Amino acid sequence: SQTIHQWPATLVQPVGSPLSLECTVEGTSNPNLYWYRQAAGRGLQLLFYSVGIGQISSEVPQNLSASRPQDRQFILSSKKLLLSDSGFYLCAWSVPSSGSYNEQFFGPGTRLTVL
Amino acid sequence: SQKIEQNSEALNIQEGKTATLTCNYTNYSPAYLQWYRQDPGRGPVFLLLIRENEKEKRKERLKVTFDTTLKQSLFHITASQPADSATYLCALENQAGTALIFGKGTTLSVSS
Numbered sequence: 138s139q140t141i142h143q144w145p146a147t148l149v150q151p152v153g154s155p156l157s158l159e160c161t162v163e164g165t166s167n168p169n170l171y172w173y174r175q176a177a178g179r180g181l182q183l184l185f186y187s188v189g190i191g192q193i194s195s196e197v198p199q200n201l202s203a204s205r206p207q208d209r210q211f212i213l214s215s216k217k218l219l220l221s222d223s224g225f226y227l228c229a230w231s232v233p234s235s236g237s238y239n240e241q242f243f244g245p246g247t248r249l250t251v252l
Numbered sequence: 253s254q255k256i257e258q259n260s261e262a263l264n265i266q267e268g269k270t271a272t273l274t275c276n277y278t279n280y281s282p283a284y285l286q287w288y289r290q291d292p293g294r295g296p297v298f299l300l301l302i303r304e305n306e307k308e309k310r311k312e313r314l315k316v317t318f319d320t321t322l323k324q325s326l327f328h329i330t331a332s333q334p335a336d337s338a339t340y341l342c343a344l345e346n347q348a349g350t351a352l353i354f355g356k357g358t359t360l361s362v363s364s
Contacts, residue, residue: 171351180343180356181296194350227295240286241352243295 139164143228143244150251156215157203158247160228163209168230169239170211172203176224187211189231223251254280258355266333266363273327275342282344284342285318290339290357299340300327311338329358332362 140163150156162168172184183196185203193203200219204212210221225248229241255278265271271339275285284303302309302325304333309316315328329336339357346353 173354181354183351183353190352196351198265225293229295240298240301242295242298246293246295248293 139230139242141230141242142243143226143247145247146245147248148250149211150218150249152220152251153217156213156218156222156249158213158226158228158249160211160213160244161209162211162230165209165230165232167208167233170205170214171229171231172211173227173229174224175227181227184213211240218251220251223249225249254344254347254353255277255357256342256353258340258342258358260358261356262359262361263317264361264363267333269332271329271332271336271360271362273340273342273360275325275327275355276346277323280344280347281320284345285316286343286352287314287316287327288341288343288354290341292339296341298355329360332360334362334364336360337362 142161144159170187173181174184175181185193185195187193187205190205192209201215225246227246228244231241232239259274261351275334284301287299290296300309300311300316302316304320304323313330317326339359341357342355343352343354
């Protein structure tokens with residue numbers, strides 16, 4: 138069966154510090170991968186998605202970046218965190234198809250607080 | 253641009269009643285729509301998908317309708333239970349067909 142892991146579960150970082158969140162998927166090959174952010178009182182905001190190694194599409198311009206160094210590994214990074222980066226970060230995967238037709242499977246999330 | 257609205261942030265009902273949640277969208281004609289459940293501090297979990305050529309879909313106590321003329325989907329939970337208390341999200345594919353766009357969700361509270 139497929140599983141998705143995210144770490145860390147919670148993170149408190151000072152403004153201006155770097156960030157690295159990691160997501161890995163097991164039990165499937167060549168998944169579509171997604172990073173979302175959920176801020177308090179707001180919906181799920183798609184940040185990045187990837188259809189393959191090294192292929193990253195950005196949905197929202199910001200100080201975050203994403204990388205996919207391996208087929209089932211997706212990393213979210215920042216060189217300098219802002220207060221507005223606080224939120225609940227979720228990684229998700231779906232079975233690759235011609236679109237995003239298939240359901241998405243979400244990880245447990247990382248709660249990031251920037252102070 | 254595409255817009256998705258779940259017009260109730262919160263919905264409170266009594267156990268045993270039917271909960272009805274609404275999802276409206278504009279500026280777009282999606283091929284399908286999905287519903288997810290999210291519990292506090294956890295990632296969303298997929299519930300149902302309905303295609304544009306399907307008027308209604310059921311799964312146990314859940315029922316989803318999709319009216320492409322009204323640009324609206326209704327999500328029903330019959331015989332609701334306190335365990336159904338959660339936030340429910342609707343989602344549509346973006347116009348490029350590459351990812352999902354989620355509504356802000358409706359938080360359902362079922363009291364016993």
